[in-house]
Amino acid sequence: MVAPSLKLQDLIEEIRGAKTQAQEREVIQKECAHIRASFRDGDPVHRHRQLAKLLYVHMLGYPAHFGQMECLKLIASSRFTDKRVGYLGAMLLLDERHDAHLLITNSIKNDLSQGIQPVQGLALCTLSTMGSAEMCRDLAPEVEKLLLQPSPYVRKKAILTAVHMIRKVPELSSVFLPPCVHLLHERHHGILLGTITLITELCERSPAALRHFRKVVPQLVQILRTLVTTGYSTEHSISGVSDPFLQVQILRLLRILGRNHEESSETMNDLLAQVATNTDTSRNAGNAVLFETVLTIMDIRSAAGLRVLAVNILGRFLLNSDRNIRYVALTSLLRLVQSDHSAVQRHRPTVVDCLQETDASLSRRALELSLALVNSSNVRAMMQELQAFLESCPPDLRADCASGILLAAERFAPTKRWHIDTILHVLTTAGTHVRDDAVANLTQLIGGAQELHAYSVRRLYNALAEDISQQPLVQVAAWCIGEYGDLLLEGNCEEIEPLQVDEEEVLALLEKVLQSHMSLPATRGYALTALMKLSTRLQGDNNRIRQVVSIYKSCLDVELQQRAVEYDTLFRKYDHMRAAILEKMPLVERDGPQADEEAKESKAAAQLSEAVPAPTEPQASQLLDLLDLLDGASGDAQHPPPLDPSPGGALVYLLDLPCAPPPPAPIPDLKVFEREGVQLNLSFIRPPENPALLLITATATNSSEGDVTDFICQAAVPKSLQLQMQAPSGNTVPARGGLPITQLFRILNPNKAPVRLKLRLTYNHFHQSVQEIFEVNNLPVESWQ
Amino acid sequence: MSLGNIRQGKLRLQKWYLATSDKERKKMVRELMQVVLARKPKMCSFLEWRDLKVVYKRYASLYFCCAIEGQDNELITLELIHRYVELLDKYFGSVCELDIIFNFEKAYFILDEFLMGGDVQDTSKKSVLKAIEQADLLQEEDESPRSVLEEMGLA
Numbered sequence: 001m002v003a004p005s006l007k008l009q010d011l012i013e014e015i016r017g018a019k020t021q022a023q024e025r026e027v028i029q030k031e032c033a034h035i036r037a038s039f040r041d042g043d044p045v046h047r048h049r050q051l052a053k054l055l056y057v058h059m060l061g062y063p064a065h066f067g068q069m070e071c072l073k074l075i076a077s078s079r080f081t082d083k084r085v086g087y088l089g090a091m092l093l094l095d096e097r098h099d100a101h102l103l104i105t106n107s108i109k110n111d112l113s114q115g116i117q118p119v120q121g122l123a124l125c126t127l128s129t130m131g132s133a134e135m136c137r138d139l140a141p142e143v144e145k146l147l148l149q150p151s152p153y154v155r156k157k158a159i160l161t162a163v164h165m166i167r168k169v170p171e172l173s174s175v176f177l178p179p180c181v182h183l184l185h186e187r188h189h190g191i192l193l194g195t196i197t198l199i200t201e202l203c204e205r206s207p208a209a210l211r212h213f214r215k216v217v218p219q220l221v222q223i224l225r226t227l228v229t230t231g232y233s234t235e236h237s238i239s240g241v242s243d244p245f246l247q248v249q250i251l252r253l254l255r256i257l258g259r260n261h262e263e264s265s266e267t268m269n270d271l272l273a274q275v276a277t278n279t280d281t282s283r284n285a286g287n288a289v290l291f292e293t294v295l296t297i298m299d300i301r302s303a304a305g306l307r308v309l310a311v312n313i314l315g316r317f318l319l320n321s322d323r324n325i326r327y328v329a330l331t332s333l334l335r336l337v338q339s340d341h342s343a344v345q346r347h348r349p350t351v352v353d354c355l356q357e358t359d360a361s362l363s364r365r366a367l368e369l370s371l372a373l374v375n376s377s378n379v380r381a382m383m384q385e386l387q388a389f390l391e392s393c394p395p396d397l398r399a400d401c402a403s404g405i406l407l408a409a410e411r412f413a414p415t416k417r418w419h420i421d422t423i424l425h426v427l428t429t430a431g432t433h434v435r436d437d438a439v440a441n442l443t444q445l446i447g448g449a450q451e452l453h454a455y456s457v458r459r460l461y462n463a464l465a466e467d468i469s470q471q472p473l474v475q476v477a478a479w480c481i482g483e484y485g486d487l488l489l490e491g492n493c494e495e496i497e498p499l500q501v502d503e504e505e506v507l508a509l510l511e512k513v514l515q516s517h518m519s520l521p522a523t524r525g526y527a528l529t530a531l532m533k534l535s536t537r538l539q540g541d542n543n544r545i546r547q548v549v550s551i552y553k554s555c556l557d558v559e560l561q562q563r564a565v566e567y568d569t570l571f572r573k574y575d576h577m578r579a580a581i582l583e584k585m586p587l588v589e590r591d592g593p594q595a596d597e598e599a600k601e602s603k604a605a606a607q608l609s610e611a612v613p614a615p616t617e618p619q620a621s622q623l624l625d626l627l628d629l630l631d632g633a634s635g636d637a638q639h640p641p642p643l644d645p646s647p648g649g650a651l652v653y654l655l656d657l658p659c660a661p662p663p664p665a666p667i668p669d670l671k672v673f674e675r676e677g678v679q680l681n682l683s684f685i686r687p688p689e690n691p692a693l694l695l696i697t698a699t700a701t702n703s704s705e706g707d708v709t710d711f712i713c714q715a716a717v718p719k720s721l722q723l724q725m726q727a728p729s730g731n732t733v734p735a736r737g738g739l740p741i742t743q744l745f746r747i748l749n750p751n752k753a754p755v756r757l758k759l760r761l762t763y764n765h766f767h768q769s770v771q772e773i774f775e776v777n778n779l780p781v782e783s784w785q
Numbered sequence: 786m787s788l789g790n791i792r793q794g795k796l797r798l799q800k801w802y803l804a805t806s807d808k809e810r811k812k813m814v815r816e817l818m819q820v821v822l823a824r825k826p827k828m829c830s831f832l833e834w835r836d837l838k839v840v841y842k843r844y845a846s847l848y849f850c851c852a853i854e855g856q857d858n859e860l861i862t863l864e865l866i867h868r869y870v871e872l873l874d875k876y877f878g879s880v881c882e883l884d885i886i887f888n889f890e891k892a893y894f895i896l897d898e899f900l901m902g903g904d905v906q907d908t909s910k911k912s913v914l915k916a917i918e919q920a921d922l923l924q925e926e927d928e929s930p931r932s933v934l935e936e937m938g939l940a
Contacts, residue, residue, distance in 0.1 A: 009887050016886075052890055059796060059889065061811065080923045088893055095804045118920040121898075128902040129802065153916065160901040167902075190907040197904050235909045238864060245908045248861045288860035295858075323829040328859055359828045767803060 005034055008052045015060070028057050039070055048074055048085040055085075055092055068093050068100050075107045080118065083111070087122045096132035105135050112142045117153050120146070124157040128164040136165040140172050147179050152188040159183070159194030163201050167766060170676055173202055177209060184219055189236055189246055192223065196249045203256050204705040205676055205766065210257070217257050217264045221271045224250045228275055239283035247275075251292040256705075258300030265301035272297050276309055287317070287325055291332075298336055308343050311336065315347035323359060330354065330365035337372040348373050352382075355389045364397055371404040379412040383422060390429050399433040402426050406438055416449040420456055424473075428463055431470025442476045447483075448587050457484040458499050465509060469518045475526045478513060481506060482530025483584055485537040503538045507531065511548060521557055528552060528560060532567045536582045546571055667782045672757075673772065677704025678733070678765060680713070682776070684783045694755065694783055696745040702733040704765070711741055711763040718756055722748040731763075755784040794818055797847065797885050798892050802903040821848055831859050842866050846882050868910070869899055875914055894920065 006014070011031055018024035035050045043050075051070050058064035071093060074086025094101045104126075111123040124146070127139060143165065146158035162176040176198065183195040199216075202209040227242045227250075236243040254272075258265040275293045280286040290313060297310040314336075317329035333351070337344045351373065354366035367389070374382045383405065390401045405426055413419035423442050426434065446456045457480045464477035481488060488501055513519055513527040532549065535542045549571070552564035570578050673680035678700065685695040702708045711731045717723045728743035749755060757776040762769065796814060805813070813835075820834055821841050832839050834852070840862040841850040849866045853859070870880070872895050877884040885892050898913045899906060907913050 012887055056889060059799070061796075080920075080927045084894065084920070084924060085890065088890060097804065097806065116923075118916075118923050121916070121920075125897045125901055129800075130804070132804075156906050157901060160904055160906060163904065164902040189909060190912065193905060193908060235911055238868075243908050244861060244864060245905050248858055252858075284860055285864055288858060288864055291860050292858050323827075324831065324860065324863065327829045327831055361829060361832065 005038060005046055005050065006031065006053070008049060008056065011053050012056060015057075024060075028060070028062055032057065032062070036066055039066065044073075044077070047077075048079075048082045051085050051089050055089055058092060064093055068098060072100065072103050072107070075104055075111075080116075083119060083122055087126045090126050091129045095130050101130065101132060102134060105138050108135075109139060109142055112139070112146065117151060120154050121157055124154070124161045128157075128161040131161075131164060131168065133168045136168045136172065140165055140169075140175055144175055144179075147176075147183070152186075152191055156188070156190035156194045159191065159198055163194070163198050166198075166201055166205065167768060170205055173206060173209065177202055177212070180213075181216060184216060184223075189243055193246050193249055196220075196246075196253050200249070200253045200256060203253070207677070207703070214257050214261065214264050217254065217267050220250055220254055220257075221268055224254075224275070225271055228278060238285040240280050241283075241285045241289060244285040244289050247289045248292045251275075251289070251296045255296040255299050258296070260301070262301050268296075268300070269303055269306060272302065273306055273309065276306075276313060281316075284322070284324070287320075287322075291317075291328055294332065298332075298340070307340060311340055311343040311347070315350060318347060318350045318354060323362065326354065326357075327359075327362055327365070330362060330369055334365060334369050334372065337369060344369075345373060345375075345378075348378065348382075352385050355385070355393075360394055360396070363393070364400075367393075367397060367401055367404065371408055374408040374412060376412045376414070379408065379414060380418070383409065387422075387425055387429070390426065398430050399435075402430040402433045403435050403438075406434065406441070410441070416445070417452055417455065419445060420449070420452060420459075424459060424463065427470060427473040427476065428467070431473045434472050439472050439475050443479050444587075446476075446480060447585060453484045454487040454490070456480055457488045461488055461501065461506075461509075462499070464513075468509075468513050468516055471518075471520050471523050474513055474519065474523050478510065478523070478526040478530045481510065482526075482533035482537075485530075485534045489538070503540050504544075506534065506538075507544055510534075514548070514552075521559060524557070524560055525563060528563055528567070532563075532570075533582045535571075536579050542571075667780050670776070670779060672759065672776045673761065673774065675770070675772065676765065678702050678708055678763070680759075680761065682779075684780065686783065692748055692750040694747040694749055696747065696783075698743045698745065700733055700741040701737070702735060702740075703737055705735050706766040707735045707738070708733040709764045712761070713743055714760040715745060716758045717747060718753065720749075720751055720753045721755065724748075749784055752784055755779050794822065797882070798889060798896070800893070800896060800900075817850060817852075821850055830863060840866065844870055847885070865900075865905065869896065872899060872910060872913055875910065876917060 014027050014031075015024055018027055031053065035054055038046060038050045047070060051067055051074060054064050054067040054070075058067075067089060071086050071089035074082040075090060077083060077086070090101075090104055094104070108123045108127055111119050114120075124143070127135065127143075131139070143158050143161050146154055147162070149155055149158070162172075165172050166176060180195055180199050180202070183191060184199075186192055186195070199213055203213055224247060227247055230242055232240060233242060236246075238244050241247070254264075254268050258268055272293055276290065276297070279290050279293070281290060294310040294313050297306050302310075311333070314329045314333050317325045318333075320326055320329075330351075333344055333347070348370075351366055351369050355363055355370060357363040357366060367386075370382065370386060374386075386401065386405050386408075390398065390405065393401055406423060409419050409422045413422070420442075423438070423445070427438070427442075446452065449456070460473075460477040460480045463473060464481070468474055485506060488499075488506065489503065510527050510531050514524050514531075519527070528549070531545050535545045546568075549564050549567045552560050553568055555561045555564060570581065574581075667684040667686070669681055669683045671679060671681050679702075681699045681701070683697045683699065685697075687693055687695065698713060700708070700711055700713070709732050711728075711733060713728065715723060715725060724746040726744040726746070728741050730739075730741050733739070733741055747755060757779070759772075759774060759776060761772045764770070796818075799810075799814065801810060817834060817839065820832065821839070824832070824841075830840055830842055832841075837852045837854060838857070838859060839850055839852050840859050841848055842863060843849075849870065851862050851866055853862055873880040873885070873892065876891070876895060877888070895913070895917055898916045907916075
């Protein structure tokens with residue numbers, strides 16, 4: 001025969017010795033050929049070695065599928081060496097997608113029952129790593145038996161295997177729930193830990209199990225208390241903290257049991273206070289327990305004093321020299337800032353200090369938290385800090401910081417002038433990072449503050465004179481100068497130093513903006529319109545303005561060209577109307593349609609043959625107003641789906657809505673599906689003006705502890721009916737009653753045939769993919785007769 | 786929860802507790818490697834990746850990464866990683882990267898005695914190491930002289 005096959009370690013040496021990727025590939029391909037041949041020959045002695053080598057190259061990214069059957073053979077062997085590698089191979093190479101995986105079920109069954117602990121351990125471990133739903137169903141009885149075995153080694157593994165089985169096959173909860181209460185009496189930490197994990201899993205999946213296990217709260221409290229008060233144990237302590245893994249797991253279960261339940265929360269109150277105050281905080285292990293305690297306190301119905309204690313612990317965490325601790329503190333405080341606002345406010349100075357963190361993930365959270373802490377009493381101080389931060393913060397945070405400041409300013413501005421100053425400062429510091437609507441917001445704000453027109457236009461003029469590169473600033477400044485140019489030239493304003501500006505300077509500045517290559521087309525539009533408005537605000541003659549307007553009549557930019565042509569026409573043919581048209585704008589209503597504006601413009605427009613220059617509002621808000629109008633007119637109870645993926649989908653839907661008054665007699669809803677807290681409900685509408693039409697709204701809700709994602713519903717109807725499905729409102733339903741998904745079905749049933757539906761649901765829940773196909777035959781008679 | 790060590794982009798161990806295709810796993814590993822290797826030394830041990838949280842810790846030339854879910858405790862995960870490294874250290878006697886490379890199956894066996902389905906099985910170092918020892922013993926008993934002779938072609 002050929003030379004004996006390479007040992008694993010020799011192969012690894014050879015691979016590492018390869019100087020290039022190509023060389024490595026060569027070595028591996030050669031060896032894989034040998035391995036394949038060896039598998040074909042069916043050599044039982046070296047099989048485990050060949051598979052081990054194969055697993056190594058698999059880890060490097062090379063294909064190893066031809067080893068799958070070998071795993072099976074090795075697992076079936078009686079040698080422990082073979083089983084060890086075989087099971088490892090199964091965990092690495094096989095999963096429920098491969099048909100071969102079912103074939104190990106029998107071997108696992110045998111290994112579980114033959115009583116050699118290490119072998120049972122291997123089998124259980126493999127089952128819990130890659131066991132599919134079928135395998136779990138088959139092997140559940142075996143695992144159940146092992147729960148009662150005397151050996152803790154096997155029992156602890158069996159318990160965790162049960163956890164996996166329940167994840168795969170929720171019905172098995174009924175098998176594994178009964179032993180739990182008894183298992184809680186065990187002393188062995190591994191068994192306790194596994195049991196608590198199992199109970200947690202059961203409670204998260206089923207409200208009935210949750211209710212059932214509330215009765216063990218006193219026992220859990222006792223277990224934790226014993227742990228905390230027991231002295232140092234070499235076996236389970238970490239940094240002086242008794243079994244932090246077990247403590248954390250108990251705390252987590254207590255959180256789930258105490259949530260929304262007064263009585264349970266009461267029972268655990270004292271213990272939580274004890275853990276919160278007595279845990280050693282010098283090392284990470286203690287802080288891990290403390291952190292979990294805080295999370296539990298905040299999530300259950302705890303006494304007010306305890307909540308404040310918890311927030312204070314987080315505040316202390318913020319001062320910890322360990323970056324990781326500061327991170328979890330910031331994340332948690334962010335979650336609490338709405339519900340426990342005043343408690344978190346107490347730590348505001350520390351939070352603001354965290355803005356200086358060098359680690360971007362920390363400074364980002366500090367920013368979010370700081371913004372959430374701004375209120376009417378601290379707004380001036382906070383804005384100062386945030387503005388300072390804006391000037392020096394890393395570029396990827398700048399946009400969020402800018403928009404955060406603008407939002408906070410809008411909500412809490414003590415005076416209008418302060419507000420204008422703040423926005424101005426943001427525009428000059430981070431102009432390129434502000435959102436598009438900042439311009440509209442500022443113009444509206446200024447427009448509405450009549451007493452500040454003079455102040456605003458001067459400040460903006462100064463800012464513009466210094467720098468014409470920041471587009472949002474330039475746009476606002478141009479607009480302002482156009483509107484209030486007369487106030488700019490008046491010279492007197494108590495708020496700031498007197499400014500001597502003459503008309504030529506103002507015009508020159510606007511022309512500069514017009515001509516600059518840094519100016520966006522929109523900006524130039526603003527500048528041109530401003531120039532035009534100045535023709536009625538300034539005293540001097542308008543030749544210069546007329547000249548500029550004339551030049552832009554042949555501008556390549558179509559928008560500018562159109563404006564220039566219109567303005568030029570205003571000068572030539574409609575000069576008597578120019579003053580009226582270019583009058584100061586009335587205050588624009590932000591939310592409703594621009595009724596006043598349009599009414600004013602349309603009066604003058606009626607006499608012009610060409611279109612009037614549009615008000616300087618960004619295009620986006622006009623589109624939104626359009627949709628608002630349609631929605632208002634239809635008066636239908638249905639809510640149009642937001643964020644529809646298909647373009648034009650939202651509009652199509654709205655137009656499709658029946659505009660008639662609501663149907664006479666409501667048809668009862670029908671629940672058609674329920675699984676682990678996920679429900680699908682159908683509601684029916686038959687528009688009176690179209691008796692053949694049936695509108696069904698399918699609503700998917702989720703009362704469980706786990707989110708539902710990638711939810712897709714498909715439907716089919718009998719041939720005599722016609723079905724049209726609209727796009728769903730989304731494909732995620734968050735846990736614990738999060739926003740449901742709705743989807744509309746339109747069914748045409750001209751023959752009044754009984755309506756039947758076949759539904760297919762696919763979604764992810766508790767990290768498993770679920771597929772359900774079922775028929776709905778019991779629709780209410782009123783839906784089709 | 787998945788666990789992997791990486792060093793200048795080479796994977797030394799990966800454990801998946803979720804059924805995903807090989808292709809998808811490769812993609813995720815590549816992505817995760819990039820993200821973790823881009824971290825600077827002074828940054829915290831936690832980062833957000835896809836819809837998960839990743840806890841990572843560097844020991845010499847190896848990064849140990851653990852992906853956990855939203856409600857999991859990051860700090861205790863750090864302890865978990867540390868415990869695993871301690872187990873390796875005790876087993877190999879001052880473990881270094883080469884130990885894990887040349888004895889990768891052992892690294893897996895140790896991990897499988899410590900975690901199951903992503904959850905901790907046993908919080909006693911002693912207990913875990915004893916279990917590995919017993920399994921190793923069983924393996925040695927298994928490898929009877931017969932196979933040595935066979936290797937030499939004398940059986």
